[in-house]
Amino acid sequence: MGKKTKPIPEKKGTAEPKPTAEKKADAAKAKTDASAVKKPKFTKIVDKRPAGVSETGLAVVGYEISEDGAYINTKLHYDQLYTIRHGSNSKLFLGFLEGKLFATRCPKCGDKFFPARTVCWNLNCNLAATEWVELKPVAKVHTYTIAGWSGRSSLKKLPFVLAYGIIDGCKTAVANELHGLDPWDAEFDMPLKVVFKPKEQRVGAITDWHFEPADGWKPAPMNPTKERMKKLTLPVYDWVKTMKE
Numbered sequence: 001m002g003k004k005t006k007p008i009p010e011k012k013g014t015a016e017p018k019p020t021a022e023k024k025a026d027a028a029k030a031k032t033d034a035s036a037v038k039k040p041k042f043t044k045i046v047d048k049r050p051a052g053v054s055e056t057g058l059a060v061v062g063y064e065i066s067e068d069g070a071y072i073n074t075k076l077h078y079d080q081l082y083t084i085r086h087g088s089n090s091k092l093f094l095g096f097l098e099g100k101l102f103a104t105r106c107p108k109c110g111d112k113f114f115p116a117r118t119v120c121w122n123l124n125c126n127l128a129a130t131e132w133v134e135l136k137p138v139a140k141v142h143t144y145t146i147a148g149w150s151g152r153s154s155l156k157k158l159p160f161v162l163a164y165g166i167i168d169g170c171k172t173a174v175a176n177e178l179h180g181l182d183p184w185d186a187e188f189d190m191p192l193k194v195v196f197k198p199k200e201q202r203v204g205a206i207t208d209w210h211f212e213p214a215d216g217w218k219p220a221p222m223n224p225t226k227e228r229m230k231k232l233t234l235p236v237y238d239w240v241k242t243m244k245e
């Protein structure tokens with residue numbers, strides 16, 4: 001302990017200098033490898049920001065002072081447009097625009113992942129590169145919660161069921177809203193279908209679709225747990241009705 005480790009001396013003169021022709025070939029190969037990752041040129045641009053909303057970033061845009069001159073509030077405006085680069089996961093989001101669900105599958109163990117994983121997470125597969133497969137729009141509830149409170153953008157949708165669904169036998173679950181049922185009727189393992197918004201409303205994001213109960217599914221009869229959830233949930237409907245714009 002406390003001993004200084006000796007620096008490993010650099011090896012000198014062990015590698016034979018390469019002939020010039022070979023060096024040139026190496027340089028050419030490096031250039032080819034670099035150009036293999038071609039920088040995409042984005043030409044189809046959809047911008048659905050409301051009129052009058054522009055990117056300003058963070059700016060102090062004003063202040064207000066109380067009548068007696070004793071207090072001041074600062075008005076801070078924040079507006080930032082983010083670009084999320086999906087890279088090799090792009091097929092997932094391009095699929096949403098077409099109303100399709102693409103997952104990745106491991107060629108070694110066959111496990112499927114949605115959302116997509118670039119490599120298999122099964123430890124036996126040694127990070128095998130996965131391949132794209134299309135899923136059927138069928139799922140089941142892995143777990144769920146009834147949302148009685150949310151961020152500002154979703155307040156008026158309350159109460160809603162947020163479900164973690166396992167789509168078409170994948171090894172991963174994905175969170176999305178579960179519509180088309182009374183919240184207290186949601187059940188573990190209940191069969192679901194994936195429902196996409198109309199094509200013109202899709203923006204290539206997970207909000208392009210939601211879950212609904214599978215056709216023919218019937219909720220179980222009321223029981224004490226469901227009664228309790230109903231009692232907790234009903235006031236949320238009334239509260240949302242009182243919300244101003």
Ligand SMILES: [Zn+2]
Binds near residue numbers: 108128
């Ligand atoms: Zn695997």
